[in-house]
Amino acid sequence: MDIIIYGIINSVSLALMAVGFTLVYGVSRLPNFAHGALYILTGYLTWILMNRVGLNYVFSAIIALGLIGLIGAAMYQLVLIRVRGMPISEIIASYAIGLAILEGLRWGGLKGGTFRLPPFVEGSVTVLGVSVDFQRIFVVILGATLMGALWLFVNNTKLGLALKGMAQDERAALTLGIDSDRMAVTATAIGSMLAGAAAIILLPLGSIAVESGYHVLIMAVAVCIVGGLGSWTGAVLAAFIIGFAQILSVVYFGAHYQAVVALLAIVITLICRPSGLFGRQKELEERV
Amino acid sequence: MSSSKGDRRKERIDRGIKVRSDSVYAISSWKEITYLIAPRLVLILGLALAPLVLSAAPYWQRVVSIICVYSLLAMGFDFLANYVGLVSLGGGFYVGIGAYAAALLNTHFGLPPMITIPMATLLGAIICTVLFLPCLPLRGVYFAIVSLMYPLIAARIVEALDIFGGTDGILGVDGFSNVWIEQYFLVLCVLVMVFALRRLVEEDIGLVFRGVKDNDQAVKASGININQYKAFGVFIASALGCLGGACLTHMYMWAGLSQFALDFSIIPIAATVVGGGGTLVGPVLGCLILVPVSELLRDFGSLRIAVYSIVLTGFIVFKSEGIMIYAARKYEQFERWVEI
Numbered sequence: 199m200d201i202i203i204y205g206i207i208n209s210v211s212l213a214l215m216a217v218g219f220t221l222v223y224g225v226s227r228l229p230n231f232a233h234g235a236l237y238i239l240t241g242y243l244t245w246i247l248m249n250r251v252g253l254n255y256v257f258s259a260i261i262a263l264g265l266i267g268l269i270g271a272a273m274y275q276l277v278l279i280r281v282r283g284m285p286i287s288e289i290i291a292s293y294a295i296g297l298a299i300l301e302g303l304r305w306g307g308l309k310g311g312t313f314r315l316p317p318f319v320e321g322s323v324t325v326l327g328v329s330v331d332f333q334r335i336f337v338v339i340l341g342a343t344l345m346g347a348l349w350l351f352v353n354n355t356k357l358g359l360a361l362k363g364m365a366q367d368e369r370a371a372l373t374l375g376i377d378s379d380r381m382a383v384t385a386t387a388i389g390s391m392l393a394g395a396a397a398i399i400l401l402p403l404g405s406i407a408v409e410s411g412y413h414v415l416i417m418a419v420a421v422c423i424v425g426g427l428g429s430w431t432g433a434v435l436a437a438f439i440i441g442f443a444q445i446l447s448v449v450y451f452g453a454h455y456q457a458v459v460a461l462l463a464i465v466i467t468l469i470c471r472p473s474g475l476f477g478r479q480k481e482l483e484e485r486v
Numbered sequence: 487m488s489s490s491k492g493d494r495r496k497e498r499i500d501r502g503i504k505v506r507s508d509s510v511y512a513i514s515s516w517k518e519i520t521y522l523i524a525p526r527l528v529l530i531l532g533l534a535l536a537p538l539v540l541s542a543a544p545y546w547q548r549v550v551s552i553i554c555v556y557s558l559l560a561m562g563f564d565f566l567a568n569y570v571g572l573v574s575l576g577g578g579f580y581v582g583i584g585a586y587a588a589a590l591l592n593t594h595f596g597l598p599p600m601i602t603i604p605m606a607t608l609l610g611a612i613i614c615t616v617l618f619l620p621c622l623p624l625r626g627v628y629f630a631i632v633s634l635m636y637p638l639i640a641a642r643i644v645e646a647l648d649i650f651g652g653t654d655g656i657l658g659v660d661g662f663s664n665v666w667i668e669q670y671f672l673v674l675c676v677l678v679m680v681f682a683l684r685r686l687v688e689e690d691i692g693l694v695f696r697g698v699k700d701n702d703q704a705v706k707a708s709g710i711n712i713n714q715y716k717a718f719g720v721f722i723a724s725a726l727g728c729l730g731g732a733c734l735t736h737m738y739m740w741a742g743l744s745q746f747a748l749d750f751s752i753i754p755i756a757a758t759v760v761g762g763g764g765t766l767v768g769p770v771l772g773c774l775i776l777v778p779v780s781e782l783l784r785d786f787g788s789l790r791i792a793v794y795s796i797v798l799t800g801f802i803v804f805k806s807e808g809i810m811i812y813a814a815r816k817y818e819q820f821e822r823w824v825e826i
Contacts, residue, residue: 229627280803286573289630290755291802293575297752298795305789412638419631455646461639464632465620 209441218392232296234415270390560769571699580727610728655742762808
């Protein structure tokens, strides 16, 4: 029972980490290597707004989300748009921006342990004989809500449909009057906000540390590769596979092997099914 | 650039001396020979004299060695990215493997540095290539992502399993017998590798490499096994990295987790972009600029990496050709405005 409950929690966390990355990649074909940095930055901004400016939790979270959306959009508009279509430059530029943010924060004194976001509600509850704290329950509920909301947004609003159109075929979208640059900026902003939302939901479980920025990036990428880049269903399914595999490895082998599971999952996926579980790319065309 | 746009454009024409010295007739006069040799001689003499000039300041003398280590890594990155088309964000992995291999060979079998370094280079390169084999069919983004994970995971594994000294690393590795041997060995390595690699990419095999980068489907259609060539490319790049790592171990007389660190992944990339990708000399030039800056910033800790990243982003967005390509253009061509 432990395994199932914590497996679900872990899987939803992974899906939360990955959803922003997969959105940006799906729409603008841009691997946003600054994803982990934006995640940590949101946590830090929220902390600053709460403890230095003195706003309450909800307000500071909302303002931090807005700011991170702006930062994401600015990052795309000012830097990444100029290197679009050059894969090597895209990777290096976005990775460099992420590093600048993370290492800048580290230099600015961000160390694990001291910076913490409080849980939404203290305390724990017993679910099916397993004791789970409220925050973890919130993770599952909010995670599911966020995914649901995102699904509705993409399939039912004009903007969402435009993004979806871009993701499916950029040229066709252009002929229908969808401004591809503006959509890409929007997608990066939304992706950054999703990273931020994941941070606000997940960070109360631990402390805000630079290392988790790298961890989030790696996990997001692992989930996206296993699921097939740009595929939503694939990402969610992959999150569940990796999430449960991690929990199982913790239970049966020890906590050290958690990181190895992700790499193994990637390697096995790449060998057996190079385009991922639900990769929309034609086999071997894009990736291999 | 201040002129009104639209009715004028900049025209670039090869200098006469460049054209004359392109072919075998270059040897017809000393002027052409000098034109060809001068830039190469500047690099060779500059690197060869650096340890002598800096011998008054031992700290900066050590920096020369570090520059050489990073240059090896950066050359490997440049070669892999711009000739084979694999962007490897995990330079730290090669360094780490080379460092641990050298340290183990030295402490367990008691081999002297001059034997462990070549052995660690070869052994490390083989290990890296074998570990990267499953990822070789990948292209572009996908390879970059996976290679980014390698050093991080390797460090985790060493830490978790507590092998090879765990978080303490391997202590008590022999140093070089004296500082001059260390310096000139590294300088020699860098110079040999620069010219060897530049020669290699001009050979037939270099043509295949570039084919793999530009259009791997076409190379495949010509009946050439691209994975084999990619594996060979990774072998060369990781050999350079392992060589750097092995030298580093003997320099610091220590191998540890910090050799998988981010510095070894990001500085070579920054140096390549700043120096000029695809030239193979550019990365060395980039290291000559960036590593001393890094030493000056050492007191600021991780601000170094942040500064690098900003420089890197600036260069890639605004001056993506890099110093070396810019300099070569000025050296070989003249520019003028023409009316149209």
